Amino acid sequence: MSALEELEGPTGQTLYVDREEAERGSKAPFFVVYVDTDRERRWGYFCGNCETAENAMDSMGRVQCNNCENFKRADEWDAAHE
Numbered sequence: 120m121s122a123l124e125e126l127e128g129p130t131g132q133t134l135y136v137d138r139e140e141a142e143r144g145s146k147a148p149f150f151v152v153y154v155d156t157d158r159e160r161r162w163g164y165f166c167g168n169c170e171t172a173e174n175a176m177d178s179m180g181r182v183q184c185n186n187c188e189n190f191k192r193a194d195e196w197d198a199a200h201e
């Protein structure tokens with residue numbers, strides 16, 4: 120299991136980024152962020168392009184970074200198998 124990296128969230132809380140668990144983004148990967156070190160509660164995503172956690176996910180599963188142009192398509196688009 121990979122090491123988690125501590126991150127300060129938008130409201131000053133401590134969040135944990137898993138740098139090995141990433142979703143493909145348009146410019147850089149979005150890394151999965153957890154609120155606890157046991158990875159039980161998912162907080163959201165960390166933008167690998169501008170290195171911030173300032174992004175929003177809509178009901179379709181799309182993630183758009185508030186800080187740069189990076190975005191992740193809805194989950195359905197990534198469902199195709201290679």
Ligand SMILES: [Zn+2]
Binds near residue numbers: 170187
């Ligand atoms: Zn960004």
